[in-house]
């Protein structure tokens with residue numbers, strides 16, 4: 001199943017790696033062989049053990065905390081920390097970026113590796129090297145720019161530049177494109193191909209199977225902590241469906257659930273919504289936006305990164321972003337007053353943030369406390385929390401959303417990314433919202449779970465709720481929504497029903513201000 | 521998609537069961553072990569003087585104020601703040617209360633009635649002043665957004681000065697009847713068995729409560745479908761706890777004639793129960809942990825962050841007022857030097873008790889145990905006539921080592937010292953990016969305060 005006779009040299013061989021956490025066997029005798037100069041993809045459902053395997057490889061989990069051998073460049077290696085693996089040319093870029101927002105690109109590039117002259121940091125040569133490194137990843141930004149001022153796409157490239165500086169031989173990318181839009185993702189993939197041309201081997205983890213199909217030479221599939229198979233993309237004629245079959249053990253029929261139930265009368269309406277940037281007084285982030293959501297309807301919002309989708313959603317959700325200027329909200333035809341998050345929740349509005357770690361969860365909490373945290377009153381008598389009800393409620397969601405965890409007593413920081421997302425979703429479903437705003441609800445989520453989440457979204461709609469879905473993935477928007485609005489530079493530029501929309505028309509409205517007269 | 525979520529590795533049953541014995545407390549059992557160790561150590565080296573009833577009563581009376589402060593402080597620290605002003609606030613409230621009571625007289629009333637009124641009014645005035653001071657500090661922290669570190673540093677100076685201003689830098693005595701709350705005992709009654717009857721009754725109440733609680737938790741566990749610890753684990757735990765309770769009851773009941781479990785201890789016990797309930801079982805308790813754990817997520821979950829911050833700061837000052845009154849009652853007078861350094865004892869107690877410097881983690885029970893560690897240490901070293909200089913050095917080291925062990929064992933992925941002992945070989949490293957390296961960060965005790973009003977630019981949404 002692995003090497004088919006041809007003796008291409010291998011750079012890495014992980015043999016029978018087993019890694020246990022208290023109560024969970026995250027990896028069970030996983031073996032992985034990576035050839036020199038290839039792009040090797042690792043696919044698997046959320047919680048399959050992909051990130052764990054890479055953390056074992058890079059020394060995040062040091063030698064001795066796992067069983068099995070790692071043979072790298074012909075030698076058995078026993079990394080005790082990341083420094084050691086980096087010294088050997090293995091660089092991992094984690095699922096969560098590790099750049100420091102308030103430092104400049106240069107400072108981040110050389111953090112822990114500062115070029116010095118007689119013990120003093122040599123900023124002049126640092127600048128020059130920084131420019132070179134940035135050029136190699138196709139960035140032309142000023143190296144003095146602060147990290148917080150560049151988009152995620154560029155931050156990802158800075159991470160890669162940082163790896164190049166460490167003379168990387170084996171580059172590990174854990175879901176590098178999860179937070180990127182399509183063009184940024186494309187750029188990153190092109191860059192990986194370029195690195196491959198220069199002999200750098202990459203291991204990439206991603207849930208975006210179309211990207212994997214396009215870029216990977218080989219794919220290893222992990223399911224429930226076990227390596228299932230390794231596919232050669234060209235020889236085995238691998239396509240998305242083949243990968244999915246490996247990941248979930250069966251074929252997925254319909255990726256997008258059918259639209260059942262009728263779209264009813266207008267449930268929620270936003271009129272002439274204007275919001276200012278929180279710090280810059282003359283910058284409007286939401287400009288005179290109006291839209292409606294009907295009962296039983298899924299309304300998609302398409303737009304590029306920074307177009308103002310999240311700003312719009314958060315400002316509606318209890319003015320939790322920016323400075324409110326003007327506008328009105330109507331529910332069932334009556335104006336509602338929503339000046340803080342509590343008002344929003346009381347009025348049946350829920351907002352699932354795009355950034356689950358920073359805005360969605362308290363990572364110190366366990367699952368059950370997280371699930372009930374947005375509506376404690378529902379399980380409290382007076383102000384005393386009923387812990388049995390808390391358990392039962394969270395247990396219900398654990399089952400219905402299939403959150404992969406031994407018990408709801410587990411800390412949310414121990415869950416894999418996709419399962420954390422399900423916890424956030426459960427947390428907001430628990431508030432019994434009428435209007436559910438989902439901001440990139442499937443970011444970092446595996447295909448199987450995505451389909452489940454689409455199913456949940458359609459179910460909620462079928463129950464007569466209104467769902468607003470913000471997404472950077474056009475196929476998902478087209479597949480799930482009933483109607484789609486496009487946003488460009490803070491203003492709604494177009495509105496179309498999902499049937500008449502296609503990626504090209506959407507893209508056009510997402511990138512230009514010219515406003516077509518809205519239909520209906 | 522597999523239905524079974526668990527891939528539990530087999531583990532020898534014995535250790536797992538043993539763990540259940542200590543389940544739920546995690547870190548606290550480690551520090552509890554340390555407390556027991558210290559007590560046994562001093563009991564041996566002081567030739568039994570440590571667990572002498574009279575010494576124990578003194579220990580409770582002499583440290584009640586720190587333990588009371590620790591209760592408020594743990595909530596402040598869990599919310600991500602710190603309060604440096606508690607000593608000064610306590611001293612300020614103490615002097616005002618002493619002054620007020622000195623000035624009160626009720627000529628028309630009988631003796632007993634008049635002194636009762638004096639004490640009653642004194643206590644009410646003290647609590648009100650505590651609340652006002654707390655509202656003042658809470659307002660600065662929660663609504664203006666000045667970090668608590670700064671607000672309470674200012675408060676430390678402000679109320680220390682106010683104490684000296686009100687008292688003219690001299691001591692003011694308190695009436696005889698007021699001493700009850702700081703150094704008083706329950707009145708004995710009934711037949712004389714050679715034990716203090718009220719203490720025995722108190723002990724019996726605690727025994728009943730402990731059994732009832734254990735039963736209740738088993739019932740709840742069953743309802744919650746959790747894998748219930750085997751009955752013998754419950755029984756072993758009950759036997760251990762009850763042995764301690766009964767032993768302590770008998771000790772306290774055999775003190776000098778006329779003494780019982782001290783009033784200050786009873787006040788403390790009530791506060792511990794009340795605030796444990798508040799932090800564990802109420803919505804405001806949840807909100808405090810939520811704000812300390814991730815205030816931005818809390819805000820987006822509808823938690824009123826300002827209210828929470830205001831509450832913890834205001835509450836702390838009320839508790840400081842109480843501690844100040846307990847203190848002047850015990851020392852029979854309020855003076856300009858009262859409360860110096862109390863904030864440090866209270867903060868140490870909380871951190872020894874397992875709270876995280878970065879907020880979000882901490883328990884009332886743990887902090888009390890941490891406070892007892894300091895108290896027993898103080899007391900034992902005094903009994904061994906170790907000088908104050910060396911006592912300070914030892915206390916400093918104990919704080920450092922306790923938190924050091926905590927940080928180390930957390931880095932090993934184990935929550936407690938017990939875990940450390942039962943560990944076989946190299947433990948797991950929990951450095952997944954999500955795991956909060958609690959306690960390993962640079963101490964920025966004031967974090968949160970200022971940030972909460974302005975969303976930092978790097979936290980703006982991107983979409």
Ligand SMILES: Nc1ncnc2c1ncn2[C@@H]1O[C@H](COP(=O)(O)OP(=O)(O)OP(=O)(O)O)[C@@H](O)[C@H]1O
Pocket residue numbers: 021022024025026044045046047048049050051052053404413414415416417418419444446950951952
């Ligand atoms: N520090 C930890 N402590 C306990 N369990 C953990 C820890 N880290 C991961 N796990 C568990 O190990 C399993 C594998 O997790 P891992 O993060 O490797 O999944 P993944 O394949 O990367 O998933 P995703 O696609 O969602 O990122 C999961 O069941 C997870 O709950």
Ligand SMILES: [Mg+2]
Pocket residue numbers: 050051052095174416417
């Ligand atoms: Mg992962």
